[in-house]
Amino acid sequence: MGGGRGESLAQRVADTNARQPAEPRTDDPDPVPAIKHCWYDGPHGRQAALLLEWRKVGDGFDGRIAVAVPDSSGWGLVEMWVDAAMLEPTY
Numbered sequence: 001m002g003g004g005r006g007e008s009l010a011q012r013v014a015d016t017n018a019r020q021p022a023e024p025r026t027d028d029p030d031p032v033p034a035i036k037h038c039w040y041d042g043p044h045g046r047q048a049a050l051l052l053e054w055r056k057v058g059d060g061f062d063g064r065i066a067v068a069v070p071d072s073s074g075w076g077l078v079e080m081w082v083d084a085a086m087l088e089p090t091y
Contacts, residue, residue: 037051041086044069049087052079062084063087064079
């Protein structure tokens with residue numbers, strides 16, 4: 001184990017994290033949005049999804065998510081807007 005590198009997996013992860021900025025750069029003209037895990041309650045039951053962004057709709061919000069759904073060849077990835085009431089944080 002360890003691949004002969006002389007450092008533990010934990011140390012390699014810590015070194016990688018230390019090289020990455022903790023916050024998005026404010027001078028970046030097109031910063032990457034924060035992506036969060038969430039639960040989506042849809043037609044296939046409760047599924048893990050990725051919350052990509054929010055938008056204001058009337059008095060509430062919709063979330064844009066990416067979720068795997070069954071299709072004729074197995075599974076497909078779908079991106080869609082859903083009502084915030086269909087989403088739960090994973091904590």
